Each structure stands twice: as C-alpha cells, then as structure tokens.
Amino acid sequence: xxxxxxxxxxxxxxxxxxxxxxxxxxxxxxxxxxxxxxxxxxxxxxxxxxxxxxxxxxxxxxxxxxxxxxxxxxxxxxxxxxxxxxxxxxxxxxxxxxxxxxxxxxxxxxxxxxxxxxxxxxxxxxxxxxxxxxxxxxx
Numbered sequence: 105x106x107x108x109x110x111x112x113x114x115x116x117x118x119x120x121x122x123x124x125x126x127x128x129x130x131x132x133x134x135x136x137x138x139x140x141x142x143x144x145x146x147x148x149x150x151x152x153x154x155x156x157x158x159x160x161x162x163x164x165x166x167x168x169x170x171x172x173x174x175x176x177x178x179x180x181x182x183x184x185x186x187x188x189x190x191x192x193x194x195x196x197x198x199x200x201x202x203x204x205x206x207x208x209x210x211x212x213x214x215x216x217x218x219x220x221x222x223x224x225x226x227x228x229x230x231x232x233x234x235x236x237x238x239x240x241x242x243x
Contacts (some may be wrong), residue, residue: 113182114155114169114181115154119151122176125175134168135171136164179228181226185242186231196215203229
C-alpha cells in the first residue's frame with residue numbers, strides 16, 4: 105500500500121463557541137499532521153480564522169478534516185480566497201511578474217491578464233502590486 109503525503113493550505117473558520125478549544129492540537133496529535141500557521145485572527149466571543157499549511161498522510165489528513173467539520177469548523181482551500189475584482193482590473197499586468205507560481209499571466213492574443221486560482225498560493229504579492237486594487241483577499 106502506497107502512502108501519499110499531502111501538503112495543503114487551508115482556511116479554518118471557527119464559530120465563537122470553539123475559539124478557546126484545542127482543535128488544531130487535536131488534529132496534529134491524533135491524526136499525526138504537521139502544521140504551519142500562516143495567519144490567525146482569533147478574538148474571544150467572536151469567530152476565529154486560521155490559515156494553515158497542513159502536511160501529513162492523505163488518510164490522516166482526511167480524517168482530521170472530517171473531525172474538524174464534525175464539531176462545526178468550516179474548512180476551505182486557501183487558493184480560493186484570492187479573488188480578482190473584474191470591474192476594477194485594468195489588465196495593466198503589474199501583478200504578472202511578481203507572481204511566483206504563474207497564477208497570473210498575460211494572454212498573448214488578447215493581452216489581458218488571466219488569473220488561474222488553482223495555481224495561487226495566496227502569498228498576497230499581487231495585492232500589493234496591483235495599482236487599481238483589483239486583487240483582493242477574502243476570508
């Protein structure tokens with residue numbers, strides 16, 4: 105049986121009743137995962153938000169996510185959180201050379217900037233580089 109190791113960047117949203125619970129600790133300890141906290145916004149009596157990179161065996165990864173969902177944590181991939189506001193984008197291309205994963209490229213035919221969200225690692229470099237502020241971070 106082949107063991108597959110996954111590494112994914114995800115966003116966890118915690119309802120206010122769970123922000124003081126050791127959920128990530130349990131995911132790491134019980135499901136043998138490694139984690140790297142990329143961002144965290146946790147305030148008592150409010151919703152908590154945690155952006156993590158989780159690494160571990162695929163079967164353990166899925167069990168850990170199932171556990172978190174079962175207690176009320178909302179989970180989604182980080183790459184879907186960078187959005188391009190189409191009405192603001194002027195297709196100037198300032199974001200293209202700064203993108204380390206080629207999630208932003210210029211179409212050679214139309215000369216418009218294309219955004220491939222599945223390649224995005226949410227490094228936020230495009231947000232800072234975009235003059236009309238068309239690239240937005242959504243949690």
